[in-house]
Amino acid sequence: MKxxxxxxxxxxxxxFIATKATKKKIKVEALFLLPSLVGVVxxxxxxxxxxxxxxxxxxxxxxxxxxxxxxxKLISNTAFRLAVKNTVLFxxxxxxxAVFVSLVLALLLDCNLPWKSKFRTFFLSxxxxxxxxxxxIWQVLFHSSGPLQFFGGHVEWLKSDYAQLVxxxxxxxxxxxxxxxxxxxxxxxxxxxxxxxxxxxxxxxWFTLTQxxxxxxxxxxxxxxxxxxxxxxxxxxxxxLLAGDYPYESLYMLQHFMNNSFYSLDYxxxxxxxxxxxxxxxxxxxxxxxxxxxxxxxxxx
Amino acid sequence: MKKKIVCCFTIVMxxxxxxxxxxxxxxxxxxxxxxxxxxxxxxxxxxEGRTKLTLACFTLDPLIEERIVDxxxxxxxxxxxxxxxxxxxxxxxxxxxxxxLKTDIMGGNTPDLIEIGQTPIEIYTNKGLFVDLNEFLxxxxxxxxxxxxxxxxxxxxxxxxxxxxSPYFTVVSxxxxxxxxxxxTSWTLPELQNFLAEHSSVEMAFVxxxxxxxxxxLSMYTVDQFVDGENGLTNFKSDAFITLLETVKEYSRxxxxxxxxxxxxxxxxxxxxxxxxxxxxxxxxxxxxxxxxDLNFIGYPTEKGSGNVADFFSTFAMFADSEHKQxxxxxxxxxxxxxxxxxxxxxxIPISLAAYEKVVDDADVSSEVKExxxxxxxSITKSSSFDRxxxxxxxxxxxxxxxxxxxxxEVADAIQSRASIYIYESR
Numbered sequence: 001m002k003x004x005x006x007x008x009x010x011x012x013x014x015x016f017i018a019t020k021a022t023k024k025k026i027k028v029e030a031l032f033l034l035p036s037l038v039g040v041v042x043x044x045x046x047x048x049x050x051x052x053x054x055x056x057x058x059x060x061x062x063x064x065x066x067x068x069x070x071x072x073k074l075i076s077n078t079a080f081r082l083a084v085k086n087t088v089l090f091x092x093x094x095x096x097x098a099v100f101v102s103l104v105l106a107l108l109l110d111c112n113l114p115w116k117s118k119f120r121t122f123f124l125s126x127x128x129x130x131x132x133x134x135x136x137i138w139q140v141l142f143h144s145s146g147p148l149q150f151f152g153g154h155v156e157w158l159k160s161d162y163a164q165l166v167x168x169x170x171x172x173x174x175x176x177x178x179x180x181x182x183x184x185x186x187x188x189x190x191x192x193x194x195x196x197x198x199x200x201x202x203x204x205x206w207f208t209l210t211q212x213x214x215x216x217x218x219x220x221x222x223x224x225x226x227x228x229x230x231x232x233x234x235x236x237x238x239x240x241l242l243a244g245d246y247p248y249e250s251l252y253m254l255q256h257f258m259n260n261s262f263y264s265l266d267y268x269x270x271x272x273x274x275x276x277x278x279x280x281x282x283x284x285x286x287x288x289x290x291x292x293x294x295x296x297x298x299x300x301x
Numbered sequence: 302m303k304k305k306i307v308c309c310f311t312i313v314m315x316x317x318x319x320x321x322x323x324x325x326x327x328x329x330x331x332x333x334x335x336x337x338x339x340x341x342x343x344x345x346x347x348x349e350g351r352t353k354l355t356l357a358c359f360t361l362d363p364l365i366e367e368r369i370v371d372x373x374x375x376x377x378x379x380x381x382x383x384x385x386x387x388x389x390x391x392x393x394x395x396x397x398x399x400x401x402l403k404t405d406i407m408g409g410n411t412p413d414l415i416e417i418g419q420t421p422i423e424i425y426t427n428k429g430l431f432v433d434l435n436e437f438l439x440x441x442x443x444x445x446x447x448x449x450x451x452x453x454x455x456x457x458x459x460x461x462x463x464x465x466x467s468p469y470f471t472v473v474s475x476x477x478x479x480x481x482x483x484x485x486t487s488w489t490l491p492e493l494q495n496f497l498a499e500h501s502s503v504e505m506a507f508v509x510x511x512x513x514x515x516x517x518x519l520s521m522y523t524v525d526q527f528v529d530g531e532n533g534l535t536n537f538k539s540d541a542f543i544t545l546l547e548t549v550k551e552y553s554r555x556x557x558x559x560x561x562x563x564x565x566x567x568x569x570x571x572x573x574x575x576x577x578x579x580x581x582x583x584x585x586x587x588x589x590x591x592x593x594x595d596l597n598f599i600g601y602p603t604e605k606g607s608g609n610v611a612d613f614f615s616t617f618a619m620f621a622d623s624e625h626k627q628x629x630x631x632x633x634x635x636x637x638x639x640x641x642x643x644x645x646x647x648x649x650i651p652i653s654l655a656a657y658e659k660v661v662d663d664a665d666v667s668s669e670v671k672e673x674x675x676x677x678x679x680s681i682t683k684s685s686s687f688d689r690x691x692x693x694x695x696x697x698x699x700x701x702x703x704x705x706x707x708x709x710x711e712v713a714d715a716i717q718s719r720a721s722i723y724i725y726e727s728r
Contacts, residue, residue, distance in 0.1 A: 059428045060407055061622045078533065079725035144706065156707065159715050246694060246719045260726055263399075265428055267407055 048278070054271035070272040080273060083257040086250060090164060091232040094171045098228040099221065102176045106183030107213070120184075124177035134174065135241040142166050158243050164250045167242075171235050179224045186220035187213065222292040226285065340383055343373050351380050354628050357402055358416035359387040362615045364468070364645060365416070372635055379628035384412055406430070413623040414632065417616050419687040422464055423530070425618065427727070431464040432619045437630045438463070444637050450650070450657050452681030456611040467613035468636040469649035472579040472598075472677060473685060474609040475518075476588070478567050479597040486680065490523055490602040494544055497552050500573055506552035508563050508572035512703055513696065515553040518576065519545055520695050521685065522601035522610055528691070528720070533728040537717040546699055546709050564591035578612075580649050585674045586666040594669065598677050606682030613684055650678070694719045 055071070058064040074080050105123065109116055126134070140146050142157035149155070157166050190213060198208045214221070236255035243251050245260055254277060261270035356369070361383065373380045386398035394400075405411065417425070425431050438445050446454060446463075453470050457463060481500070488496070497506050507515050523545070527536045536542065566572035568591075577598060579585050589596050600608025617636070619629045635641065642656035651657050657678070661671055698715045701707040707715075 059430070060409060061411065061620070062429050077725065077728060079722055079728075082722065082725070154706075156701075156711075156715075159718075244693075244697075246690065246723050248715065249718045249722065252722050256722075257726065260723075262403065262407075264424055264727060265403060265406060265430070266726075267428075 051271045051274050054267055055275045058268060059265075060267050070268045071276070074269060074272045074276070077269070079252070080257055080269075082249065083252055083254045086164070086252055087233070087254040090167065090171075090235065090253065091229060093164075094168045094232050094235075095225060095228045097168065098172055098175050098179055098231075099225050101172065102179030102224065103183050103221070105176065105180045106187060107209075109180070109184060110187045120181070123180055126174050127177055131237060131241065134170070135238055138166070138170055138238075138242060158251070159248045161250065163243075163248050167235060167239055167251060170238055171232065174238075175228060175231055179228065182220055182224050182227075183217065186217040190216045218292060222288055225288060229281075229284065343370075343380060343382070347373070348380050351376070351378060352625055352628055354379050354381045354414065354625055354632060355384050355412035356381050356414040356416065356617075356632075357384045357386055357405075357412040359385070359398060359418070361385075361416065364648070365615050368468075368635060368641060369632075371641075372632055376631060379625065379631060381414075381632060409622075411620045411622050413620060413625055413629045415618055415620065417465065417618055418614065419612070419616070419685060421686045421688050422459060422616075422618070423727075426459060426462070426464050430621055432621050432623075432626065434463045434466055434619065434630075434633065435461075437626075437634070441630075441634060444634055448637055448654060449652055450654050450678060452678050453611055453650075453652050456681050456684035457613065457616075465613075465616045465618045466633050466636065467616045467652060468642065469613075469615070469645045469651050470684075471612045471614070471649065472577070472609055472681065473612050474577050474579070474598045474600045474677075475574050476577045476596060476598045477574045478592060478595045480595050481570070481573065482597045482599050484597070485599065487600055487606070487608050488602055489604055490519075490526065490541055490545060493602045494548050497548060497573070503570060503573050505561075505566060505572040506574060508561055508566045508575040510553060510576060512549055512553035514576075516546075516549045516696065516699060517692065518601065519549060521687065521692060522608065523603065524688070524691060526604055528724060530724060530727065533725055535717060535721045535724050537720055538713050542716075543709050543713050546702060546712065549699075550703055550709075564588070567592060579674075579677070581646075582650075582661050582664045582666060582671070582674050585677065586664070586670045589670050589673060596673070600680075603683075607680040609677060609680050611681045611684045690723055691720060694723065 054060060056065060056067060058066055105119075109119060113119070129137075142148060144154045144156045148157070155162070157163065194212055194216075195208065198212055203211075233253075233255065236253050236259070239247060239251050239253060240256070240259070245256065245263075246252075247256070254273065258270050258273050258277075261267070261273065361369075369381050369383065386402045389398040389401045391397055411430075422431070435446070438448075449457075453467075454463075456470070457465055457467060482496070500506070510518070527539065527542050528534075529536070561572070563572070563575045567575065577588060579588075579598075598609055601610065602608060617633055619626060619633065623629050637653055639653070639655065642651045642653040643659065645651045646656045646660035651660065661674065664671065666674075695716055698712050698719070702709050702712040
């Protein structure tokens with residue numbers, strides 16, 4: 001009896017010491033996390049709450065609560081609809097292309113090609129070129145009297161129906177290198193034994209590619225897709241430098257709409273568009289995670 | 302140890318927050334060397350016991366600066382601090398000041414008053430940012446709507462609202478010889494085009510006006526014919542706009558022009574039309590005399606009203622969320638003050654009817670000149686409003702047409718495409 005009591009007391013003491021140590025550890029961790037948490041709250045969460053508030057009132061000065069009126073007005077606004085259409089069109093063209101082409105390039109460079117490192121440097125070089133220089137090169141290249149006139153005649157590329165194609169090319173040129181490096185890193189992490197076993201079996205090229213390589217790099221595919229999607233929204237910077245705040249119709253993106261709304265003091269419009277864009281991004285990212293979980297699950301397991 | 306970490310962290314956060322929070326409201330008054338003269342004229346001890354009014358601006362006319370100094374020296378309840386947003390502009394970014402102003406408005410750090418110059422007022426009024434000054438005029442003991450020169454009041458008003466006030470104005474118009482233009486008092490764009498075609502043998506359709514000036518003037522003052530802001534429609538692909546571009550190209554010159562004496566060119570029938578900037582009755586009399594009375598200020602082409610346009614260079618408005626509206630009104634009404642208006646009348650056309658009538662009556666000019674000048678002022682229905690975005694789109698695109706790089710239809714298409722987005726956005 002005495003022994004049992006002693007044992008129980010000893011266990012309780014150990015538990016108490018463990019709980020005390022855990023609590024202390026949590027407190028220290030919380031203290032270290034606090035600066036980041038404060039930063040996130042001040043610079044992300046609070047501004048987003050303010051933006052949601054602005055989207056529900058007439059304007060920052062009158063502040064009359066109008067509930068969803070701003071959303072209704074925004075959805076019926078022709079400029080907003082055009083911006084959404086162009087952004088969706090641009091993203092649906094450029095993101096799959098950026099992922100697919102960079103994946104193909106990474107797979108090619110994963111083989112034992114000659115000049116491998118030179119190719120890698122070649123595709124990475126656009127990353128070190130400043131945006132202003134990139135835009136200048138593109139302006140010269142696609143000017144109606146630029147070098148392309150010998151192929152297509154005097155075409156005002158950025159003011160024609162080809163305008164978005166020019167921007168898709170610019171986007172690919174700028175982003176392929178980085179995507180490719182990410183894919184190459186993922187490919188190099190696939191266990192070599194698996195590839196060697198597949199070669200000995202012998203598994204065909206397609207089987208190795210789809211059942212081993214693509215499955216193993218599926219988290220990277222998701223990451224690259226997300227990165228490309230975010231970058232596709234950021235293409236506004238290049239478009240604005242190339243074609244100004246009010247470009248030709250097919251180049252008018254969501255960020256043009258928001259930027260111009262800010263300049264014209266349409267804060268409720270800007271806030272409403274930002275909230276809708278955040279929601280759309282949330283849906284897209286959730287879908288991507290869903291697909292990644294569904295198809296890449298067996299690799300993780 | 303834990304206490305020390307928490308303490309250090311608290312201090313760092315407090316300093317950071319204080320630095321972030323402290324910059325915005327006081328940046329303008331704490332900028333040392335960049336302090337502007339109007340504010341320097343105000344001593345700290347003079348501001349004690351008085352309420353501060355803030356006036357945002359990018360530029361201030363010396364006459365207005367004087368008025369502010371007078372106001373600060375005489376008003377016992379309020380004083381004005383000028384917030385010069387142009388000081389935030391840099392060589393790399395000349396819109397930084399504008400950006401700062403808009404960020405301040407968005408952040409609720411709104412000034413009490415603003416000098417908006419020729420910026421389209423709709424940018425502010427569409428969002429309910431400005432006060433309708435009629436509210437103050439209705440209850441003011443000294444001033445009312447009848448205080449103003451009627452044409453100028455029409456031009457300042459937005460429908461039945463009066464969101465801005467200006468102490469003086471200039472008339473901008475197209476003029477020529479009455480014997481050539483005829484007795485008509487206004488014309489439409491097709492009528493101008495017919496007139497130019499009928500007189501195509503004349504060497505210079507627009508005297509001292511290079512093509513950029515002609516394009517700017519014609520498009521700026523006729524833009525309401527191609528833009529229906531209310532319904533969000535643009536009509537730059539129309540035959541009328543295409544003809545406007547063709548007219549500008551045909552009747553103006555792309556090469557640099559040697560300055561010509563306008564009256565000589567008009568009298569000798571070597572020129573048809575010129576731009577007139579009438580800042581006072583003496584300017585008008587001088588042109589009238591030079592053309593020996595054979596003068597017609599016909600104005601810019603317009604579908605309705607008159608093409609004689611009022612230019613208000615110093616235009617003031619009061620923000621709707623100002624906490625000191627009475628004080629802001631005290632400053633605005635000081636711009637209508639008799640003594641100040643009489644001083645203004647020596648250089649510009651005063652907004653006050655009494656000062657205007659006095660300066661015209663006292664002018665050493667003939668009764669015919671006075672009558673013609675009064676007719677010109679009475680004809681005013683609209684003000685010039687410089688929509689920089691729209692004007693930039695038109696001039697950027699049409700440049701290619703004037704340089705023979707694109708056809709007029711291609712240019713009109715591009716303008717339509719870009720301008721329509723701009724108009725859609727504002728709805």
